[in-house]
Amino acid sequence: MSVVLFEEFALPEADRREVLRYMGCKESDNETEALIDRAIEVSKDAFCGKVCFCELPLSVSDGQIRLGTVRTESKNLLKNLDGCESVILFGATVGIEIDRLIMRYGKVSPSLAVCLQALGAERIEALCDIFCADMARKQGLLGKRLRPRFSPGYGDFPLDTQKEIFAILGCDRRIGLTLNDSLIMSPTKSVTAIIGIY
Amino acid sequence: MKILDFIKNNLLILDGGMGTLLQSHGLAAGELPERWNLTHPEVIQKIHRDYYNSGSNVVSTNTFGANLLKFSREELEDIVRSAVENARIAKETSDSGKERFIALDIGPSGKLLKPYGDFDFEDAVSLFAETVKLGVKYGVDFIFIETMNDSYETKAALLAAKENCDLPVFVSNAYGSDGRLMTGASPAAMVAMLEGMGADAIGANCSLGPSQLAPVVEELLKYASVPVLLKPNAGLPEIKDGKTVYDITPEEFAKEVAMLVGKGVRICGGCCGTTPDYIRALAISNPNIPARSEKKNDTLVSSYTHALNFADAPILIGERINPTGKKRFKQALRDHDIDYILKEGLDQEAAGAHILDVNVGLPEIDESETIKEVVCALQAVCNLPLQIDTADPVAMEAALRRYNGKAMINSVNGKAESMRAVFPLVKKYGGVVVALTLDENGIPDSVDGRLEIAKKILAVAKEYGIDKKDIIFDTLTLTVSAEPTAALVTLGALRRIREELGANTVLGVSNVSFGLPARDVLNSAFFVSALENGLSAAIMNPYSAEMMKAYYSFRALHGLDENCSDYVALAARLSGNETVSSSAASSADNGAESLKETIIKGRCDKARELTVAMLGDTPALDIVKEHIIPALDVVGKGFEEHTVYLPGLLMSAEAAKAAFEPISEALAASKAEGAERLTVVMATVKGDIHDIGKNIVCLLLENYGFRVIDLGRDVAPEVVVEAALRYKAEIVGLSALMTTTVPSMEKTVAMLHDKIPFCKVIVGGAVLTEEYANMIDADKYAADAMEAVRYAEAVEAGLK
Structure with missing residues (x-):
């Protein structure tokens, strides 16, 4: 029986180079640095890293991948999970407050909204990195290693697998993460993914 | 006895966890537990009966996720009917000597409401209303709305209950370790809203153990006049030898809850990880306590985050x-x-x-x-x-x-x-x-x-x-x-x-x-x-x-005002303003170069001040022609040549907008209007909630003098068409970020072409490509905001 766990993670300081990269900037100047400072300042209490996750057995037959009750077909995922017998399925979010800030500053200052958007992207990736490192450490104790995380929508991994992933993880009540009819996640700065264990 | 009469003089004991027990009986991950009312009624009845027998006054029906988003109307009715029936059989076959009640359990929909999600408030009210009506039809004693982690959805559920029955309604929210709901509401804010709407009990459940929820419960007790409810988890879950274990025992649980009962909690039970053993311990360690009158006189108003007292x-x-x-x-x-x-x-x-x-x-x-x-x-x-x-x-x-x-x-x-x-x-x-x-x-x-x-x-x-x-x-x-x-x-x-x-x-x-x-x-x-x-x-x-x-x-x-700190902050603000305006006046002397430079550098306040100063002796249209437009051209070209990046483009656009404000006031006063440009209706398509890209295009189009009507995000095709007709738009701009919302864009384009054939449609957004845009029959694919501006200029030139 797979059990879904929930954990909160403290986030490290923002990586400004990543924020720049998400804004599409190849270089920076004083004005852009000041913009990043402002984004960090207005969002200082906005982020709260939450993850829910479970371990599921993996089986493959006739190209169909089965992870607990999840069934999906994807050559790219299959390749990623090659040699694995189980996976970690997780949902992660940095919370709704950043969406509020993006919407608010979208009205007042689109440049700041763009920067907050980039900062939010950097924050959720940072959260996923911390979580994966933590899982890698724990699995390492059992003599296991982890594959890079793989999300619905990557390559040919169908986006509508999200529905089953949400059903298993109970993301809405555990971490406040929901899926709309267009398969868009709210809060928007969120990730679901599969990590192969080998 | 009616439940509201019972709680006047007694501590009300609720039941414990359902999900964890069902899993131990074989419920698979991802399987809908509500179906077990029909497929495994004996399991559900046993769990309910065990709770009654261990001392619960109330069991909640196994209907946490029973709603029309997850089930067809027919199946929903079967589920609610059997769920109530299972609880009733357990109530009748229990040998407990206590008063026993049945609550219709209502959990969150799993959808986030607008504006951050796509679920409309009234749709949420209707969704909960259906479940409430069925519960009433099959006979429950009260409605129990629980584990809600969003204040707006909580309001929808409570409204649905109030509008569709006369039964008492208890409302309980899931608070995080920061003492707030996922969408930000504090316990005081929830008391203000829920008590205002007539909830009969207000509380906290799930997410944490009793001791971690203590600060939340204390805040609820401070403001609530109605009874406060507590239904915590058995501490926090952890994995031991491949099994989930919660970190407190029934005895510890009962002791921690008893502490809060001592402070005024009137209704208690357990949530995830709790079993009949926890409820038995709870019932024993919390003998009946005398009722306390706890009417509060605070005048509270609230928003979705906080209450003002x-x-x-x-x-x-x-x-x-x-x-x-x-x-x-x-x-x-x-x-x-x-x-x-x-x-x-x-x-x-x-x-x-x-x-x-x-x-x-x-x-x-x-x-x-x-x-x-x-x-x-x-x-x-x-x-x-x-x-x-x-x-x-x-x-x-x-x-x-x-x-x-x-x-x-x-x-x-x-x-x-x-x-x-x-x-x-x-x-x-x-x-x-x-x-x-x-x-x-x-x-x-x-x-x-x-x-x-x-x-x-x-x-x-x-x-x-x-x-x-x-x-x-x-x-x-x-x-x-x-x-x-x-x-x-x-x-x-x-x-x-x-x-x-x-x-x-x-x-x-x-x-x-x-x-x-x-x-x-x-x-x-x-x-x-x-x-x-x-x-x-x-x-x-x-x-x-x-x-x-x-x-x-x-x-x-x-x-x-402790340490007069707010007063000191005000004084600093007031003197700060005075210095700013004097420095602006002096730098205005630097003349033409500086406004253009200021806009290129993207300094809003300074651009506005310089413009105001220049308006004293320079005609408004000259400032636009000689300073603002050249600045925009420099930045726009730089962006197209990849020497200026998006943040730089936007900061300049905002500075230009700031400079335009005093100019349009001056123009309005002198009635000398600039040349009218085309009207562009902008929207993010239905189903899509991303609007940064669209906002950027709006800003730049405005900068270049176009009349922009921004319809926002998640906009239905017919609304776009209606607005394009009403505002006589020559151009409509549509944005979509996800592949899943491109069909919605396609539908909007088709409807526009059908109803307003002369209107040009520009599309853009992360997943779109030229190829996609052609496929859905758009007139133009714009890879970025500048391209949209250039196209609008071309359309205008073509019409002249």
Whole structure:
């Protein structure tokens, strides 16, 4: 029986180079640095890293991948999970407050909204990195290693697998993460993914 | 015995976890537990019976996720019927000697409501209503709304319950380790909203163990007059030897809950990880305790994040969202320029307002639709509580229904007709209502007369079940230039209402100075007098420095400002402003080069100041032609050549916009309009909630002088078509971020081409490509905002 766990993670300081990269900037100047400072300042209490996750057995037959009750077909995922017998399925979010800030500053200052958007992207990736490192450490104790995380929508991994992933993880009540009819996640700065264990 | 009678004299014991027990009976991950009511009724009945036998007074039906999003109408009815039946059989076959009740369990929908999700508030109300109606049909004792982690969805569920049955409703929320709901509400904010709407018990469940929830429970106990409920997890889960274990034992659990029962919790049980053993321990360690009367008298209003307590300090209600006497604001309402109104809200927040008054009444617009839209739009970007200000009960109800929190309501008065229209709304939706001391005979010119009306209003409110704490009296500010003793009567009535009736008071202070010069001086003096006479809140202009000086001075003098820190901050702000304007004047001397440079560098404030200074001796259109447009060209070209990046482009665009503001005022004053450019309707398509890209395109198009109508995000095809027709748009711009919303874009394009063949459609967004755009028959794919601007210019050139 797979059990879904929930954990909160403290986030490290923002990586400004990543924020720049998400804004599409190849270089920076004083004005852009000041913009990043402002984004960090207005969002200082906005982020709260939450993850829910479970371990599921993996089986493959006739190209169909089965992870607990999840069934999906994807050559790219299959390749990623090659040699694995189980996976970690997780949902992660940095919370709704950043969406509020993006919407608010979208009205007042689109440049700041763009920067907050980039900062939010950097924050959720940072959260996923911390979580994966933590899982890698724990699995390492059992003599296991982890594959890079793989999300619905990557390559040919169908986006509508999200529905089953949400059903298993109970993301809405555990971490406040929901899926709309267009398969868009709210809060928007969120990730679901599969990590192969080998 | 009825449940509400039972809890008057007894501690009510709820049941424990269901999900974890079902899993131990073989429920698979991802399987819907509600189906087990039909497929495994004996398992469900046993779990319920075990809870009754271990001491629960209540079991909750296995209907946590039973709603029409997950099940067909037919299956939903089967599930609710069998779930209630399973609970009933357990109740009848239990050998417990205790009073036993059945609760219809309602959990969250799993969807996030608009504006951050795609689920409409009214759809959520209808969804919960269906489940409530079925529960009532098959016979439960009360409705238990639980594990809600969003205040707005909680409101939808409670409203659905209240509108579809007369049963008691208990409401419980899932608070995080930060003591707030996922979407930000504090326990006090939840008490304000839920008690205002008539919840019979309010509480916290799930997410954490009893000791971690203690601060939340203590805050609930501090503000709630209704019984407080606690249904925590068995501590926190961890994996031991491949199994989940919760980190506290039944005995520890019972002890921790007993601590909080000692502090006033009246209803308790367990959530995830708790079993009949936990409930047995709970029932033993919590013998019946005498009931306590715990009525609270705090006057609270709330938003979706926090509650404001009128007892803490006098409250400032910003009056600027109001068309009265404001030409520009009226125009914004007629043009449906919601962003203008939002900006007015955000500016007042920045100026220090605690609550925003919202009045959008104009004879030629649909007030009910507009106030609803403005309230929702404000609550998407600003977390201040709102004051719904309208004379139309239909508009008042539309706004109160959609309001996320407990609003202020402006206003009711002593006329029978007014009370008959307004009080039922206050009772249904909750709220703190401003009561004007006037009636059918007008405004009494004596203190006694106004006091008498106040007493009458309180008596009638009581008949509707509305408490004194939710009425705030306005003793009416009249003009001293017309009636020399006007202010004295107002202040006298204020003091006596405060002292004799113990009620809160509010005044719209600005009226006092009508017809006199230097109005701010008189207003602020009157404001201080009113505060000294016990004024609880003022409806005022937060941009007025004199008023803010008076307010912060009063707070400092009355021990309401620790270390005078707010006063010191105000002083710094005031002196800061003076230096800024003087430096702007001197740098304006540097002439032409500096405005262009300033815009290129993206410095908004400086661009505005320089423009104002230049307008003294330079024609407005020359500034545009010689400074603003060249600056935009430099940055726009740089962006196209990849030497300027998106943030730089936007910062310049914002600086240009700031420079345009004084210019358009100057142009409007001299009536010399620039050449009219095309109209562009912009929208993010239905189903998509991303709008940054669209906002960027809007900003740049505006910069280049196009008339932009921004419809926002998640916009249905027919709404886009309707707007394009109404505003006679030559171009429509559509944005979509996800592959899943491209079909919605395709539908919108098709409908536009069908209904308005001459209208050009530009599309853009992260997943779109030229190829995709061709496939869905768009006229133009724009990879970035500059490309959209260039295309709009080309369309315009083609039409000339």
